[in-house]
Amino acid sequence: MIELILSSAPLIARGLLITLLVSACVLLLGSVIGVGGGLGLLYGGRPLRLVVRFYVDTLRGIPQLVLIFAIFYGFPAIGLQVSAMIAGILALSLFCGAHVAEIVRGAVASIPRGQTDAALGLGLSFRQRLRHVIFPQAVVRILPAWVNTAVEIIKSSSLVSLVSVVDLTMAVQQVVGRTREALLFYAVAAALYFLLNFTLSMAGRRLERRFSHA
Amino acid sequence: MYQFNWRPVFDNFDLLLKGLVLGIGIALLSLAIGSIIGLAAAFCRVHGTRPLKFLAAAYVELVRNIPLLLIIYFVYFGLPLLGLSLFDNTWSFVLALSVYAGAYLAEVFRAGIEAVGKGQIEAARAIGLTRLQVARHVTIPLMFRVALPSLGNTFISLFKDTSVASAIAVPELTYGAIRINVNTWRVIEVYLVVGLMYLAACYAIAALLRQAERRYRVMH
Numbered sequence: 001m002i003e004l005i006l007s008s009a010p011l012i013a014r015g016l017l018i019t020l021l022v023s024a025c026v027l028l029l030g031s032v033i034g035v036g037g038g039l040g041l042l043y044g045g046r047p048l049r050l051v052v053r054f055y056v057d058t059l060r061g062i063p064q065l066v067l068i069f070a071i072f073y074g075f076p077a078i079g080l081q082v083s084a085m086i087a088g089i090l091a092l093s094l095f096c097g098a099h100v101a102e103i104v105r106g107a108v109a110s111i112p113r114g115q116t117d118a119a120l121g122l123g124l125s126f127r128q129r130l131r132h133v134i135f136p137q138a139v140v141r142i143l144p145a146w147v148n149t150a151v152e153i154i155k156s157s158s159l160v161s162l163v164s165v166v167d168l169t170m171a172v173q174q175v176v177g178r179t180r181e182a183l184l185f186y187a188v189a190a191a192l193y194f195l196l197n198f199t200l201s202m203a204g205r206r207l208e209r210r211f212s213h214a
Numbered sequence: 215m216y217q218f219n220w221r222p223v224f225d226n227f228d229l230l231l232k233g234l235v236l237g238i239g240i241a242l243l244s245l246a247i248g249s250i251i252g253l254a255a256a257f258c259r260v261h262g263t264r265p266l267k268f269l270a271a272a273y274v275e276l277v278r279n280i281p282l283l284l285i286i287y288f289v290y291f292g293l294p295l296l297g298l299s300l301f302d303n304t305w306s307f308v309l310a311l312s313v314y315a316g317a318y319l320a321e322v323f324r325a326g327i328e329a330v331g332k333g334q335i336e337a338a339r340a341i342g343l344t345r346l347q348v349a350r351h352v353t354i355p356l357m358f359r360v361a362l363p364s365l366g367n368t369f370i371s372l373f374k375d376t377s378v379a380s381a382i383a384v385p386e387l388t389y390g391a392i393r394i395n396v397n398t399w400r401v402i403e404v405y406l407v408v409g410l411m412y413l414a415a416c417y418a419i420a421a422l423l424r425q426a427e428r429r430y431r432v433m434h
Contacts, residue, residue, distance in 0.1 A: 061413040061416040061417060062374075062412050062413055063375070063378075063412060064374075064377075065377045065378055066377055066388055066408060066409060066412060069388070069391065070405035070409065073395060073401045073405070074401050074402055074405055077216060077399075151278075151279065155279075155280070155281040155282070156281070158281035158282075158283045158284060159281075159378070161283070162283075162380075162381055169283055169284060169287075172284075182287075182288075182292045182295055183288075183292050186284060186287060186291075190276075190284055190288075193280045193284065194279045194280055197279035197280075
């Protein structure tokens, strides 16, 4: 058994790396979209608010897998060549962005109105208000929800295996196909996903505690 | 330039419609089975002995931190190796989704149980109800009212998660899209229609749930 695991370790390690890469790209891109979208929902003019609201509500009502398939099969049909990995990252980022936008909007909206009024009273510009008053308080409220989203995204990244990206899930499927040791290698994959996500949740909880004391 | 041709999609519309109905059915069934698992896990976590508490927590944390797809593979490809080949692909998926849902619902119900006032339970005990009767007539009904909004959200997520069943060829909506796409290559049309169907179903379910919530709202 040890031998079997050792001989498959390189493939599984590469898969894990791809899972990490995809998740990191999605979280980065999704957070950028989400912060932009959240600010659009909060401070945008009516047309911008409507557009962002439409984006957020649409993306949250469609399964991630459908988004991945739609981009992976749909983009080439309109002449845009995308690799499976890019299609997966794009689809999950759009989904992640919609969630983060809603988190950012909720967090900023929950900051008491008096804070903005006080900042206005001090004569701070819009940018200064965001940077020195709103963001520091919003981050504390965003963080716990963001960590939950990160865990969900790492889990969802397994869906890219269905468009043939060799992530951790696909790597394990390949190893199972070769060795016929399904239970053993599913357990290995489960352990790796669990360690990754559980560590992340724990770190999130810790940060949350630390911020809430400050 | 892409030429739209909607005919192949609407000629095969029954495939999508049947898929949608199957998806909602699977989500409902998994919600029901998951609620039983979740309720048991939640009671173990709140009122159980130490080993039970640990087991329930381990189940919840484990399942919530691994991808649904892996659980599906484990049930569909793994269980038969243990001599458990009782399930076809659809029932394998129902089992996987129920186990997955159970972990999320355990947390929902735990919050619900903890929200039931101590006074309510003491009052019930004082009029001579046994512990089981208290659970059945006081804790569980009150808990359900508290948990209703989260239950609704869980149902919508489960419905969206049924799309992953296409990975093991369960003929739900996403699998319908794959099949139409393979047969006719009307990729844009099919995914637009399927996306809209998911969206419409999600919003219809959400509207129904809001109505139920208004009806069963907890009075303060």
